Amino acid sequence: MVCRGVARDYPCRRPAGQPGLRTSRPPLGADRSGGAGHFAAGHLRADAGFRNPVPRHHHRRCGTGPTIRRPGQSPLYQWRTRPRCASGPCGGGQGCKTVTGEFELIARHFKRPARSAEVRIGIGDDAAALTPAPGATLLVTTDTLVVGRHFRPDVPADALGWKAAMVNLSDLAAMGGTPRWLTLALTLPEADDAWVAAFADGFRAAAEQVEAELVGGDITRGPLTIGVTALGETLDAPLTRGAAQAGDQLWLTGTTGQAAAAVAGLAAGVTPDASLLTRLDRPQARCAAGRAARGLAHAAIDVSDGVLADLDHLLKASRLGARLDADALRPTAAMQALADSLGEAPAPWIWTGGDDYELLVAVPPERAQTLASIWAEQGLAPLCIGELVDAPGLQWQGDAPTIDPVSSGFRHF
Numbered sequence: 090m091v092c093r094g095v096a097r098d099y100p101c102r103r104p105a106g107q108p109g110l111r112t113s114r115p116p117l118g119a120d121r122s123g124g125a126g127h128f129a130a131g132h133l134r135a136d137a138g139f140r141n142p143v144p145r146h147h148h149r150r151c152g153t154g155p156t157i158r159r160p161g162q163s164p165l166y167q168w169r170t171r172p173r174c175a176s177g178p179c180g181g182g183q184g185c186k187t188v189t190g191e192f193e194l195i196a197r198h199f200k201r202p203a204r205s206a207e208v209r210i211g212i213g214d215d216a217a218a219l220t221p222a223p224g225a226t227l228l229v230t231t232d233t234l235v236v237g238r239h240f241r242p243d244v245p246a247d248a249l250g251w252k253a254a255m256v257n258l259s260d261l262a263a264m265g266g267t268p269r270w271l272t273l274a275l276t277l278p279e280a281d282d283a284w285v286a287a288f289a290d291g292f293r294a295a296a297e298q299v300e301a302e303l304v305g306g307d308i309t310r311g312p313l314t315i316g317v318t319a320l321g322e323t324l325d326a327p328l329t330r331g332a333a334q335a336g337d338q339l340w341l342t343g344t345t346g347q348a349a350a351a352v353a354g355l356a357a358g359v360t361p362d363a364s365l366l367t368r369l370d371r372p373q374a375r376c377a378a379g380r381a382a383r384g385l386a387h388a389a390i391d392v393s394d395g396v397l398a399d400l401d402h403l404l405k406a407s408r409l410g411a412r413l414d415a416d417a418l419r420p421t422a423a424m425q426a427l428a429d430s431l432g433e434a435p436a437p438w439i440w441t442g443g444d445d446y447e448l449l450v451a452v453p454p455e456r457a458q459t460l461a462s463i464w465a466e467q468g469l470a471p472l473c474i475g476e477l478v479d480a481p482g483l484q485w486q487g488d489a490p491t492i493d494p495v496s497s498g499f500r501h502f
């Protein structure tokens with residue numbers, strides 16, 4: 090039996106029709122652009138920003154329930170169901186959802202029945218036990234998001250959950266892999282139940298979009314930090330950064346710079362257009378595009394640090410240079426309007442801003458149109474930005490964008 094759709098190339102080892110287990114994975118089809126529609130459709134809570142970490146009234150301790158105090162820590166309050174606390178701040182009308190410990194948070198927001206037989210042991214034991222497809226190569230990647238560094242403190246919790254999953258899935262996409270499993274290491278300044286609920290909703294929505302499953306993690310106290318590990322599979326050779334060839338064309342799955350524009354707008358106190366903010370807060374991993382590129386493209390990388398910075402990784406790994414078309418990447422109308430209002434040029438956002446999560450691939454010219462039409466069928470707007478050459482370094486066709494070389498690309502140190 091062969092599972093159709095997403096994992097077209099995977100033999101299906103699940104017993105047919107076994108109740109409660111997924112017996113096939115529906116086709117991913119087109120990458121759904123931005124994920125915005127999903128959120129706009131109200132599946133996720135948008136009101137659980139982390140702006141005010143002080144517990145809202147129904148999170149405060151009320152009534153006479155037991156208080157647990159651990160050495161050196163503030164009291165932890167037990168979950169109670171209604172009717173609770175007529176005398177408390179919520180007046181008994183809302184039940185008393187009080188702050189809880191990490192085990193309650195895990196049980197309530199993260200632990201779910203396993204979706205597939207390949208998860209032999211999921212959340213709840215010392216480690217997850219997973220069964221990769223026979224003959225599959227396992228892909229493993231980790232990325233961390235730190236408050237103030239990767240995201241603003243008041244970003245809505247559901248968007249943050251979505252993004253934490255998607256930026257990791259993007260690395261699997263760049264390798265041409267099929268996403269399967271995720272683990273989540275969550276460091277929280279406090280156990281805000283409503284915030285964690287919204288975060289978990291966003292994370293789960295992203296995972297479900299690509300048929301991946303949360304199988305484990307960790308919760309600790311500290312400055313808000315989210316570490317995710319994503320595991321995927323491929324039966325064929327994975328796409329890498331290092332197998333590009335001179336003469337290959339460089340193609341992007343879509344335009345870049347919107348997220349960086351949104352960051353610049355927010356830093357200047359301007360509310361960015363929704364088209365920019367959506368790209369920043371609800372990125373879309375190009376998983377289907379990456380799978381399509383496997384077998385057609387020679388090399389790929391996802392654009393997290395900026396087009397030029399990530400192109401540089403690909404060039405170094407493949408020992409090549411590139412000739413870029415300076416006019417290939419244009420600002421969208423919203424980017425240009427924001428740039429004008431800030432008195433800035435949009436080119437640095439486009440070429441070095443980062444946080445884009447488009448794929449950049451090197452594909453031989455004779456296969457480029459095939460790949461571009463598959464991507465277009467997936468709802469993407471692919472762009473050719475140049476070609477690879479033997480001579481190391483960058484050459485520009487047209488006027489090279491004015492970019493400060495010191496700040497070209499997102500770097501931590």
Ligand SMILES: Nc1ncnc2c1ncn2[C@@H]1O[C@H](COP(=O)(O)OP(=O)(O)O)[C@@H](O)[C@H]1O
Pocket residue numbers: 231232260393
């Ligand atoms: N602390 C670490 N220990 C081991 N490997 C690491 C560490 N940090 C990064 N790497 C590896 O270095 C490579 C580049 O990492 P990074 O620049 O973060 O890639 P990406 O932009 O795809 O997330 C990856 O293969 C990653 O697994």
Ligand SMILES: Cc1ncc(C[n+]2csc(CCOP(=O)(O)OP(=O)(O)O)c2C)c(N)n1
Pocket residue numbers: 232233237238239240241256352369393394442443444499500
């Ligand atoms: C508050 C804030 N500052 C900066 C950014 C921009 N930004 C955040 S993450 C990122 C790039 C990716 O981060 P990194 O940790 O380098 O991920 P990796 O390349 O390892 O995937 C960028 C450009 C942002 N989105 N929000």
Ligand SMILES: [Mg+2]
Pocket residue numbers: 231232233
């Ligand atoms: Mg990384």
